[in-house]
Every structure is written in structure tokens, then in C-alpha cells.
Amino acid sequence: xxxxxxxxxxxxxxxxxxxxxxxxxxxxxxxxxxxxxxxxxxxxxxxxxxxxxxxxxxxxxxxxxxxxxxxxxxxxxxxxxxxxxxxxxxxxxxxxxxxxxxxxxxxxxxxxxxxxxxxxxxxxxxxxxxxxxxxxxxxxxxxxxxxxxxxxxxxxxxxxxxxxxxxxxxxxxxxxxxxxxxxxxxxxxxxxxxxxxxxxxxxxxxxxxxxxxxxxxxxxxxxxxxxxxxxxxxxxxxxxxxxxxxxxxxxxxxxxxxxxxxxxxxxxxxxxxxxxxxxxxxxxxxxxxxxxxxxxxxxxxxxxxxxxxxxxxxxxxxxxxxxxxxxxxxxxxxxxxxxxxxxxxxxxxxxxxxxxxxxxxxxxxxxxxxxxxxxxxxxxxxxxxxxxxxxxxxxxxxxxxxxxxxxxxxxxxxxxxxxxxxxxxxxxxxxxxxxx
Amino acid sequence: xxxxxxxxxxxxxxxxxxxxxxxxxxxxxxxxxxxxxxxxxxxxxxxxxxxxxxxxxxxxxxxxxxxxxxxxxxxxxxxxxxxxxxxxxxxxxxxxxxxxxxxxxxxxxxxxxxxxxxxxxxxxxxxxxxxxxxxxxxxxxxxxxxxxxxxxxxxxxxxxxxxxxxxxxxxxxxxxxxxxxxxxxxxxxxxxxxxxxxxxxxxxxxxxxxxxxxxxxxxxxxxxxxxxxxxxxxxxxxxxxxxxxxxxxx
Numbered sequence: 001x002x003x004x005x006x007x008x009x010x011x012x013x014x015x016x017x018x019x020x021x022x023x024x025x026x027x028x029x030x031x032x033x034x035x036x037x038x039x040x041x042x043x044x045x046x047x048x049x050x051x052x053x054x055x056x057x058x059x060x061x062x063x064x065x066x067x068x069x070x071x072x073x074x075x076x077x078x079x080x081x082x083x084x085x086x087x088x089x090x091x092x093x094x095x096x097x098x099x100x101x102x103x104x105x106x107x108x109x110x111x112x113x114x115x116x117x118x119x120x121x122x123x124x125x126x127x128x129x130x131x132x133x134x135x136x137x138x139x140x141x142x143x144x145x146x147x148x149x150x151x152x153x154x155x156x157x158x159x160x161x162x163x164x165x166x167x168x169x170x171x172x173x174x175x176x177x178x179x180x181x182x183x184x185x186x187x188x189x190x191x192x193x194x195x196x197x198x199x200x201x202x203x204x205x206x207x208x209x210x211x212x213x214x215x216x217x218x219x220x221x222x223x224x225x226x227x228x229x230x231x232x233x234x235x236x237x238x239x240x241x242x243x244x245x246x247x248x249x250x251x252x253x254x255x256x257x258x259x260x261x262x263x264x265x266x267x268x269x270x271x272x273x274x275x276x277x278x279x280x281x282x283x284x285x286x287x288x289x290x291x292x293x294x295x296x297x298x299x300x301x302x303x304x305x306x307x308x309x310x311x312x313x314x315x316x317x318x319x320x321x322x323x324x325x326x327x328x329x330x331x332x333x334x335x336x337x338x339x340x341x342x343x344x345x346x347x348x349x350x351x352x353x354x355x356x357x358x359x360x361x362x363x364x365x366x367x368x369x370x371x372x373x374x375x376x377x378x379x380x381x382x383x384x385x386x387x388x389x390x391x392x393x394x395x396x397x398x399x400x401x402x403x404x405x406x407x408x409x410x411x412x413x414x415x416x417x418x419x420x421x422x423x424x425x426x427x428x429x430x431x432x433x434x435x436x
Numbered sequence: 437x438x439x440x441x442x443x444x445x446x447x448x449x450x451x452x453x454x455x456x457x458x459x460x461x462x463x464x465x466x467x468x469x470x471x472x473x474x475x476x477x478x479x480x481x482x483x484x485x486x487x488x489x490x491x492x493x494x495x496x497x498x499x500x501x502x503x504x505x506x507x508x509x510x511x512x513x514x515x516x517x518x519x520x521x522x523x524x525x526x527x528x529x530x531x532x533x534x535x536x537x538x539x540x541x542x543x544x545x546x547x548x549x550x551x552x553x554x555x556x557x558x559x560x561x562x563x564x565x566x567x568x569x570x571x572x573x574x575x576x577x578x579x580x581x582x583x584x585x586x587x588x589x590x591x592x593x594x595x596x597x598x599x600x601x602x603x604x605x606x607x608x609x610x611x612x613x614x615x616x617x618x619x620x621x622x623x624x625x626x627x628x629x630x631x632x633x634x635x636x637x638x639x640x641x642x643x644x645x646x647x648x649x650x651x652x653x654x655x656x657x658x659x660x661x662x663x664x665x666x667x668x669x670x671x672x673x674x675x676x677x678x679x680x681x682x683x684x685x686x
Contacts, residue, residue: 032571032572033555033559033573033574034572034574034575232551232555234553235550235552235555236552236556237555293548298544298547298548299542299544302531302535302539302542302549305531306528306539308530309528309529309530310526310527312526313526313527313528313539314528314539314540315490316488316510317510317539317541318509318510318541319539319540376528376530
């Protein structure tokens with residue numbers, strides 16, 4: 001391209017739409033906004049950020065691609081339509097839990113009780129329906145209320161009393177296992193017989209609805225991009241070259257279109273036709289989108305990052321640190337209930353051990369995806385991608401008929417590998433391991 | 437004499453048995469730079485933390501524009517137009533320059549950020565301070581040098597047209613050229629009618645920009661001086677406690 005040497009300065013007004021005020025050229029040209037320049041300039045700036053240790057979900061995406069290629073060679077079943085749909089529903093619970101945890105991980109906190117919170121609330125839900133014959137929507141509302149109450153409780157002890165979240169949620173991790181046991185009764189197991197709940201993970205949308213969903217995603221994405229551009233133009237700051245918007249929409253269209261095309265083919269094994277996008281997928285996407293919107297564009301989200309980066313600075317700026325901390329735990333516990341819902345829908349039953357094992361996988365998913373345990377860095381999408389990586393490992397190794405022990409060892413190895421890649425990129429960029 | 441923008445009288449603050457401020461008086465005037473000097477432990481930081489609302493005073497009166505006000509929360513201070521630039525630069529490393537400058541007072545439209553507007557105001561502010569070292573306003577603060585961070589912190593205070601800006605050792609970590617730039621900036625702030633309180637150990641800096649010099653010694657204000665009617669030796673004398681001003685608060 002024409003101006004390859006100055007990617008950060010607004011030297012290419014012909015490609016940036018309205019050029020910034022040019023009356024004070026000498027000073028004006030010295031402060032850019034990172035929005036200027038052609039596609040190539042933007043790509044170069046992106047590469048620079050990666051070299052500076054700002055890798056985001058890149059290692060996880062690369063891992064996902066490598067694992068997919070690897071397993072498709074090792075097993076003839078891996079790349080089938082049926083397994084793809086299966087993989088999505090297997091991953092949904094972990095994706096949801098990983099996203100829930102991002103809200104507290106951004107603060108540099110942790111919620112070890114997220115898994116048992118999902119288990120306890122679902123035990124409550126199903127026992128209320130099966131034993132006490134309460135209408136399921138009311139029982140579900142009670143389950144969500146219990147989740148919100150749990151988050152409020154954790155938030156109180158962490159944000160108000162000042163106990164480390166590790167300790168509070170470890171205590172709750174133990175306590176809720178006991179509570180679940182008492183709700184369910186020892187050795188008991190309840191079937192999930194509510195059709196609407198079973199449908200979440202076991203039924204599919206009509207084929208046309210999948211395409212409509214993709215159209216809506218593209219429309220919303222385009223709408224927001226152009227809204228942002230209009231606001232930037234109004235404020236008189238340069239926009240990124242419009243080609244980037246088309247590239248982004250194109251990528252969504254191609255990847256999303258490919259996924260929906262695969263899911264739209266009949267994957268039934270016998271006479272019945274099984275086709276369409278699993279119902280859980282749009283639910284996850286909506287929560288992912290709302291959550292990302294809140295984190296990127298609202299005060300609550302910005303303050304989560306600020307507190308995770310420097311809580312004292314946030315406090316001095318007038319941020320209500322305690323209230324934000326408190327609410328983060330409420331959001332986490334509430335989303336954990338959704339994750340529990342996906343879990344019982346998939347499994348079809350609930351026992352006293354529900355949610356005991358999954359929480360550390362949720363943390364692993366977030367970390368594999370590029371969320372920092374020290375706070376201040378990470379996105380919901382990172383946790384979702386990390387969860388997919390772990391789900392692909394579980395799914396792929398399962399197809400190879402390898403023992404469960406191998407699965408756990410490989411997952412553990414991937415987690416450490418991801419953390420190592422992250423740490424090395426950070427050290428090489430001159431940062432320290434402990435900082436965000 | 438002019439009407440002070442802010443006037444403290446009889447301010448006390450103690451931490452447990454340790455009494456840090458023992459009835460302090462302080463005035464700052466619009467358009468003037470008031471230097472606050474004193475040795476380590478004299479209570480300078482405690483005094484400004486109270487003004488910022490971060491660490492409320494135990495007692496005493498604060499008048500702003502002649503009316504008594506209470507400063508119990510950072511929001512109280514920012515509502516009055518009091519902005520503090522701390523020595524340890526309270527910035528979030530993981531956020532960019534614009535996000536830091538607007539932290540706690542983001543511009544929103546329908547509850548969501550108006551990033552374009554914030555970016556515009558941030559770069560206008562930096563430009564008005566003739567900042568030449570920052571490449572992009574979307575740089576993360578973690579990638580900035582100490583001098584650049586100081587600039588961002590000061591720009592943050594300037595951004596919302598503060599009426600009283602308190603600078604805590606703004607030049608302590610800077611090189612010669614950047615110190616000069618920051619002092620110019622301090623002068624420019626005052627010329628715009630802002631009341632500036634400058635805390636510094638560097639008496640050369642103080643004499644370069646200050647109109648008034650207030651000396652704090654062991655939690656008490658021992659001298660109110662006019663910068664052009666005093667000397668460096670006098671100020672050092674007050675700071676070290678070897679000299680006592682006639683008529684100053686006991």
C-alpha cells in the first residue's frame with residue numbers, strides 16, 4: 001500500500017473519510033487514534049499488538065484449528081454432521097460456565113462455587129417439580145432466585161466483609177455439596193421430564209430458522225458497526241477504513257453460513273430426519289452478545305476492567321468498587337444457573353454430585369481462551385473459544401476410545417501450554433508475569 | 437486580597453493515636469499557584485487526600501466559594517471541580533488513554549459509551565497541552581513511559597475543566613525537558629483561572645511557578661509566604677522547623 005511506514009499516524013486522509021481538523025497540523029499529526037490507514041496498515045498494527053503480548057484468543061483459535069485437523073485424520077467420525085451438532089451441545093454447559101466466570105475473573109477474583117451453584121439450583125428446580133408438583137416455570141424462577149441469592153451472599157462476604165473470594169467460594173463449594181445432598185437425598189437421582197427443558201439440548205430449530213438467525217446476526221453486527229462509524233464521524237474523529245467492516249461481516253457470513261449449512265443437513269441415523277441448529281446455540285449466542293455488549297459499552301463492564309487493572313485508581317475516580325464487585329458475583333452465579341440448565345437438559349437427570357467437577361474446567365476454559373487470572377484482561381468470547389477447545393479434546397479423545405484418564409491429562413497439558421504461551425509472549429514484550 | 441476558591445480552617449486528622457493534621461489552615465486562589473511544601477511526614481499527602489474526598493478529615497471546616505462543603509467521597513470532590521493528580525499516578529494499565537481519562541465519568545448515549553466523542557475530547561485536551569510524545573490516544577497505558585503517564589494523569593484532571601487542580605509531586609519522576617513542559621502546563625492552568633495547589637520537594641520548581649508558598653511542619657501550617665517576597669533559605673528554614681513565622685497559625 002501507499003504509506004507502509006507510518007501505520008499509526010493520520011497521514012492517509014484519502015482512506016479515512018473525514019480527516020481530523022487540519023488547521024493545527026504540526027501538533028495534530030502527532031496524536032493518532034489507531035484508526036487510520038488502509039487495511040494493510042491495520043493488519044500491521046494488529047501484528048504489532050500481538051508481538052507486544054496482546055494475543056487475546058489467538059492461541060486458542062490456533063489450538064482449535066490444529067485439534068480439528070488432528071482429530072479429523074485420527075477418527076472418521078469427527079468431522080461428521082452428527083458429531084458437529086453433538087460437540088456443540090456437549091460444549092454448551094462449559095461455554096456457559098466459562099462465560100459466567102469471566103465476570104469475576106476480570107476482577108482478579110474467582111468463584112469456585114459456580115459449579116455447585118448450578119448443581120444445587122438445578123436439584124432444587126427438579127425436586128420442586130418432581131416431588132412437590134410445582135409448575136416448572138415457577139420452580140425455574142425459584143432456582144434462578146436461589147442463584148441470585150448465592151451471588152449476593154458471595155458478594156457480601158467478598159466485597160463487603162473483605163474475605164478473599166477463594167476462601168468464601170471454597171467454603172460454599174463444600175457447603176453446597178451438602179445442601180444438594182440434602183435436597184436430593186442420599187443416593188437419589190431424579191429424571192428431568194419437562195419437555196421444554198429437554199428440548200434445549202435435544203431438539204433443533206427448523207432449518208429456515210437457522211438461516212434467519214444468521215441474517216439477524218449479520219444485520220445487528222452491521223447495524224452496530226455503522227452506528228459506531230456515524231458517531232465517530234459526528235464527533236469528528238477518523239474511522240477505520242470501511243473495508244474492515246465488510247471483511248468482518250464476510251467472515252461472520254462465511255463461518256456462520258458454513259456451520260449452519262452443515263447443521264441443516266439431515267444427520268439422523270435411522271428413518272427420522274434430524275436437522276437444524278440445536279436450540280441451545282441461539283440461547284448461548286444471545287447471552288454472549290448481551291454480555292459482550294455490557295462489558296464493552298457500558299459503565300458496569302468498563303469498571304470491571306478498571307477494578308481488575310487497578311482497584312485504587314478506580315476508587316479514586318469515583319467508581320463504586322464495592323457495588324461493582326458485589327454485582328459481578330451475582331452475574332456469575334446467575335449465569336451458572338443457566339449453565340446448570342444446559343447440563344440437566346443434556347444429561348436428562350440430576351444427582352447429588354451435580355456440578356462438583358465442572359468448575360475447574362470452567363476456569364481452565366477461560367484461561368485457555370486468554371482470560372487473565374490476575375484480572376483486567378479477557379472477553380466472553382475468549383472463554384467460549386477456550387471451552388470449545390476443551391470440548392473438542394474431550395469429544396475427539398472419546399471418539400478414539402481412549403480411557404478417560406488420558407482426556408484429563410491432555411486437558412491439563414493444554415491448560416499449562418496455554419498459560420505458558422501467554423506468559424512467554426508477555427515476558428518477551430517486556431512485561432512482567434504478574435501484571436495484566 | 438482576592439476571595440479564596442477554597443479555604444480550610446482547623447482541619448484535623450489522626451490515624452489511631454497518631455495525629456497527622458493538627459488544625460491546618462490553607463487557602464487557594466483562582467488563577468494562582470499555591471505551593472504546599474514540607475518535609476516527609478509533615479502531612480501533605482493526608483491533607484490532599486482529604487481534599488480529594490478519598491480520606492475524609494476528622495474535623496475542621498472546608499469552604500468552597502465561601503460556602504461550607506463536606507468532602508466524604510471522591511464524587512463530592514469532583515462535583516465541586518476538585519481534581520487530584522496523585523504521585524503514584526492512579527491509572528489503569530490495562531485500559532487505554534481515552535478510557536483512563538474518562539474513567540468514572542464516561543460520555544454515554546442511551547446508556548452506552550460514545551467512544552467517538554470521548555476520543556475527540558481526549559485528543560483535543562492532549563493537543564491543548566501541546567503533548568508531543570503520545571503516538572495514539574488508543575494506546576494502552578501499560579505501554580507508556582513515566583513522563584507520558586504523568587501527562588495523561590494531568591490531562592485527565594484538565595479534561596473536565598476542573599476549578600481546583602492538586603498536583604502531588606508532578607515532576608518527581610521526570611527528565612529536564614518534561615519537567616519544563618509540566619511546569620509550563622501548571623502555569624497555563626493557573627492563567628486559565630484554575631486554582632492550582634502544587635506539592636513539591638523541588639524548591640526550584642516551586643519558585644519557578646508558585647505565587648504563594650505554604651509550609652507544613654509536623655501537621656501544622658507554619659508559614660504562608662508570597663513567592664516573590666521570600667527566599668529559598670527562608671523556605672528551607674520553615675520546612676526544617678528552624679524558623680517560625682510571626683502571626684502564622686500556631
